[in-house]
Each structure stands twice: as structure tokens, then as C-alpha cells.
Amino acid sequence: MNKERKDIIVAGAALFAMFFGAGNLIFPPALGFLSGNAWFLCMLGFFITGVGLPILGVAALAKAEGSLDHFAGRVSPLFAKVMGTGIVLAIGPLLAIPRTGATVFEIGIKPLFPGVAPLTASILFFVVTLFFVLKPSTIVDKIGKYLTPALLLIIGMIIIKGVVNPMGHPVDKGLAQPLARGFIEGYQTMDALASILFAGLILSSLVAKGYKTMEDQIKLTCKAGLIAGTGLMLVYGGLLFLGATASGMFDTGITKADLIVSIxxxxxxxxxxxxxxxxxxxxxxxxxxxxxxxxGTWFEKLTHGKLGYEPVVIVTTIFSTLISVSGIEKIVSFSVPLLIIAYPIVIVLIVLTLLGDKLGSPAFKGAVAGTLVVSVFDALAFLKIGTGAAGTLVARLPFSDSGFAWILPSILCAVVLELIRSAKSLNLSSPAARD
Known part of the structure; x- marks a missing residue:
């Protein structure tokens, strides 16, 4: 095996491990259970946002030299910092970190030790987390090195047996618009948001291995992404199918955690x-x-050391402890409005970055502004908060029934601002303007 191929495989495995958080186990089976015999369309939608977008995100950040400032800075430098902070908070103490604690209790502790209280389990989990965060040790690397293969082996055995000998047959659950539902549910993996941070790690590792040209870095990153994406599709698709085969076996109100344990x-x-x-x-x-x-690293860097690493991680673990006792279902419900706003913006930035460098800053600003306005209305509608005539107008936009009302405003705002920029450039370059 030549060096390049080996490096691609290693980078692909690393990307897969980064994206495949144990908490993501709960979403595909639940989606399959919800969709029943419409599981295939749901799976396609889930693949777009849960697999495709994260891989495209890595490619887009590779093109932006792994810099969030380059990726989002064409909207504005302030926007890049605000967006980065929002993503760090989302995959940090607001959603993803508490979800790990809740997942450990509901899947790892409760089935084996039903007498343990959620708060007790959460405190213990985050005390151990804080210990390793404050005192880095090779034991964490060793745990990660051996646990990911072990977890994959267990899941692989379950999927293979569940496919060869299905528990049951998918039943009609009456799910409307399964493709769109799968697309929206894919937001819950939060991997497209995380890809913006993970890409820098992959690029740094490739540079350290001697790949200096941007062309090589983008090529290897995309190939590594295909490897990671293939692995994610196999695991997510298998788990989603298992959920579909269980759609007629368990009570409709079963929680996501109880479902994977029961399966x-x-x-x-x-x-x-x-x-x-x-x-x-x-x-x-x-x-x-x-x-x-x-x-901890993000806020220390953002504030130029005014917020130290240690105080930030201590506050993060305390906050995460308190949120995690809410349980997986409530944490997921908290996350939906935030993800409805954040994901379309990330999608737009990924697409614009991959389209090339011919688009100017106004196109980025217009696309993000149009997407943001509509996504906020979508989030308010999800929360059942009245928005009057403006909300009614947004609800009548093309693709709004499928959750994509932001597409047309994003394109229109980008085109209008780009045309204005082009017109100004032509005026400034005309002979009359030079005279």
C-alpha cells in the first residue's frame, strides 16, 4: 500500500470516528420506527443531512484552508466569530455534551442499574469527564482507540443479524413527507456543524504528513470523506432499517433510548x-x-486568554450536568429550534464556498440574510409562536411544506446583492467614472 492511500484510509477512519458519536445511535432507529414502511425515503433524507452535508462541510473547509474566518468571514469577520461561538455552544454545553451524559444514563446505566438516580449518574459522569479534560492522559486515547472498533463490532453484529433475521416487518405508520422528515431529523446528528471544526484537524494532520499544496489537501480530504461517508451510511442505514422492522413491535410512545435497548x-x-x-x-x-x-480551547482563543481554559471547562461540565438530567427526549426538543436556524445557514455557506471564488461578499451576505430571516420564522412556527402576516407569507413560500422555505429567499437575496455589486463595479470602471 502506497503512502497516499494509507494516509487517505487513516484520515477517513479518523473522520468517521469524529462523526460517529455514540449519541447518534439513538436517531436512526427512532426514525425507522417512526417511518415504518416509508423507511427508505426517510433514510435518503437522513443521508443528505446526516452524512452528505458533514462530508461536504469538510470539503468546503478544506477549500477555505481549514479556517472558519475564511469560510464565514466573507459575510463579515464578526459573523464568523458569532457563528463559530454558536456552533461551539451547540456541540458543547447547550446540546451535545449534555446529550452524552443523558445517553450514558438512559442506555448505559439505567438498563443495568435501574436504582441509580439520573443526577447521581450525571454528576459521576461529568466528574470523570472533567478529570480527564483538566489532566490529559494517554488513557483517553487508548479508550478511544479500542472502544470505537468494539462499538462498531457490536453494532455490526446487531445490524447483520437484524437484517438476516428481521424482528418483524415494517408497517404503515402514516408518516407524511418521509423524505423531508428524514432531512430534518438528520440535523440532530449535528455533524454538519461539527465538520466545520473537524476539518481543521484533518488538514493539519495532512500538512504534517507532507501534503503542502492546497490541491493535494482538498483531494485527499474529499477521498477521506468518501470513506467516512460510506461507513456512516452503512451504520445509519442498518440502524434505520432495524427501527423499521420494529415499527409494529413496540408501543408508539417508546423513547429513543428505550428503543435501541429493546432492539x-x-x-x-x-x-x-x-x-x-x-x-x-x-x-x-x-x-x-x-x-x-x-x-475550553475556543473561548480561551476567542478572548485572547481573558477566559482561561480551566474555568471554561469547569463551567461547561457543571452546566452540562444540570442540562443532562432533563433526559434525551427533552434535550432533543430543545435542540430543534436552534438547529432549524443554524443548519440552513451552514448549508448555504457550504454550497457557496464549494461553488468557487467568483462570488463576491455581497452574495454571501445576501444568501445568509435571506436564509436567516426565513429560518427564524420556521423556528417560531415550530414553537407555535404567532408571527402574523409575515409568518403567513413565509409559510406560502415554495418548498415550505418540506422545511425548505429558505431556499428561494436565499437565492434571490444573493442574486440581487451580487447584481448590485457588479453594477457598481461596472460604473466605477467606466470611462465617465474614471474622468
């Missing part, structure tokens, strides 16, 4: 359930440690 128990019995619980718990720990460290 594992049905397919492999108590031994398989115990193995899954232990692997998920340990994998969530490594995810929490990594994300907490990212939060």
Missing part, C-alpha cells in the same frame, strides 16, 4: 444488551472529553 435485547438477548450499554457509555465519555476540551 438490542430482542436481537442478542441480555448479553448483547450489556455489551452495548458498556460500549456506548465509554464511547460517550471520550466524546464528552473531546467536546469539552474544544469549548
Amino acid at each position: 438490542t435485547n430482542t436481537i442478542f438477548g441480555a448479553a448483547g444488551q450489556t455489551a452495548m450499554c458498556l460500549a456506548v457509555s465509554a464511547a460517550c465519555l471520550t466524546t464528552a472529553i473531546g467536546l469539552t476540551a474544544v469549548v
Whole structure:
């Protein structure tokens, strides 16, 4: 195996490990269970936002030299900092870190030790997290090195057995617009947001291995992304199918965590359930440690040291402890309005970055502004907050029923501002203007 191929495989495996957080286990089975015999269309929608966008995000950041300032700075430098902070908070103490604690309790502890209180489990989990974040140790690397393969082995065995000998048959659940539902549910992985931060790590590793030209870095990053994306599709698709085969077996009100535990128990019995619980718990720990460290590093750098790393990670773990006891279902419900606003903006920036450098800053500003306005109305509508005539207008936009009302305003605002920029450039370059 030549050096380039080996480096691509290593980078692809690293990307897969970064994206495949143990908390993401809960969403594909739940979506399959919800969709029933419409699982295939749901899967396609989920693949777009849960797999395709993160990989495109890595490619876009590679093109932007791994810099968030280059990626979002064409809107404005302030916007890049605000957006970066929002993403760090979302994949940090507001959503993703508390979700790891809640996942450990509901999947890793509750099935094995039902008498343990959620707060007790959460405090213990985040005390251990804080210990490793404040005192980095090779044990964390070793846990991550061996746990990801172990978790994948367990999941792989469950998926293969569940596909070869299905638990049941997908039933009609009456889900409207399964493709759009899968697209929106893919937001919950939060991997497209995380890709903006992960890309810099991949690029740095490639540069360290001797790939100095941007062409090589983009090419290798895209190939690594294909490897990571293929792995994610196999795992997510398999889990979603298992959920669909269970669509007629369990009560409609079953929680996401109870569903994956019940599926594992049905397919492999108590031994398989115990193995899954232990692997998920340990994998969530490594995810929490990594994300907490990212939060501390970001705010220390953003404030030029005014907010120190240690105080930030301490506050992060305390806040995450309090949020995690709300449980997975409530944390997911908290996240939906934020993701409805954030994801379309990230999608627009990814697309514009990949289109090339011919678009000017006005196109970026217009596209983001149009997307932001509509996405805010969509989030308010999800929260059932009245928005009057403006909300009614947004609801009548093309593709609004599918959750894509932001597409047309984004394009129109980008085109209008770009045309204005072009007209000004022509006026300034005309003979009359020069005279």
C-alpha cells in the first residue's frame, strides 16, 4: 500500500470516528420506527443531512484552508466569530455534551442499574469527564482507540443479524413527507456543524504528513470523506432499517433510548444488551472529553486568554450536568429550534464556498440574510409562536411544506446583492467614472 492511500484510509477512519458519536445511535432507529414502511425515503433524507452535508462541510473547509474566518468571514469577520461561538455552544454545553451524559444514563446505566438516580449518574459522569479534560492522559486515547472498533463490532453484529433475521416487518405508520422528515431529523446528528471544526484537524494532520499544496489537501480530504461517508451510511442505514422492522413491535410512545435497548435485547438477548450499554457509555465519555476540551480551547482563543481554559471547562461540565438530567427526549426538543436556524445557514455557506471564488461578499451576505430571516420564522412556527402576516407569507413560500422555505429567499437575496455589486463595479470602471 502506497503512502497516499494509507494516509487517505487513516484520515477517513479518523473522520468517521469524529462523526460517529455514540449519541447518534439513538436517531436512526427512532426514525425507522417512526417511518415504518416509508423507511427508505426517510433514510435518503437522513443521508443528505446526516452524512452528505458533514462530508461536504469538510470539503468546503478544506477549500477555505481549514479556517472558519475564511469560510464565514466573507459575510463579515464578526459573523464568523458569532457563528463559530454558536456552533461551539451547540456541540458543547447547550446540546451535545449534555446529550452524552443523558445517553450514558438512559442506555448505559439505567438498563443495568435501574436504582441509580439520573443526577447521581450525571454528576459521576461529568466528574470523570472533567478529570480527564483538566489532566490529559494517554488513557483517553487508548479508550478511544479500542472502544470505537468494539462499538462498531457490536453494532455490526446487531445490524447483520437484524437484517438476516428481521424482528418483524415494517408497517404503515402514516408518516407524511418521509423524505423531508428524514432531512430534518438528520440535523440532530449535528455533524454538519461539527465538520466545520473537524476539518481543521484533518488538514493539519495532512500538512504534517507532507501534503503542502492546497490541491493535494482538498483531494485527499474529499477521498477521506468518501470513506467516512460510506461507513456512516452503512451504520445509519442498518440502524434505520432495524427501527423499521420494529415499527409494529413496540408501543408508539417508546423513547429513543428505550428503543435501541429493546432492539438490542430482542436481537442478542441480555448479553448483547450489556455489551452495548458498556460500549456506548465509554464511547460517550471520550466524546464528552473531546467536546469539552474544544469549548475550553475556543473561548480561551476567542478572548485572547481573558477566559482561561480551566474555568471554561469547569463551567461547561457543571452546566452540562444540570442540562443532562432533563433526559434525551427533552434535550432533543430543545435542540430543534436552534438547529432549524443554524443548519440552513451552514448549508448555504457550504454550497457557496464549494461553488468557487467568483462570488463576491455581497452574495454571501445576501444568501445568509435571506436564509436567516426565513429560518427564524420556521423556528417560531415550530414553537407555535404567532408571527402574523409575515409568518403567513413565509409559510406560502415554495418548498415550505418540506422545511425548505429558505431556499428561494436565499437565492434571490444573493442574486440581487451580487447584481448590485457588479453594477457598481461596472460604473466605477467606466470611462465617465474614471474622468
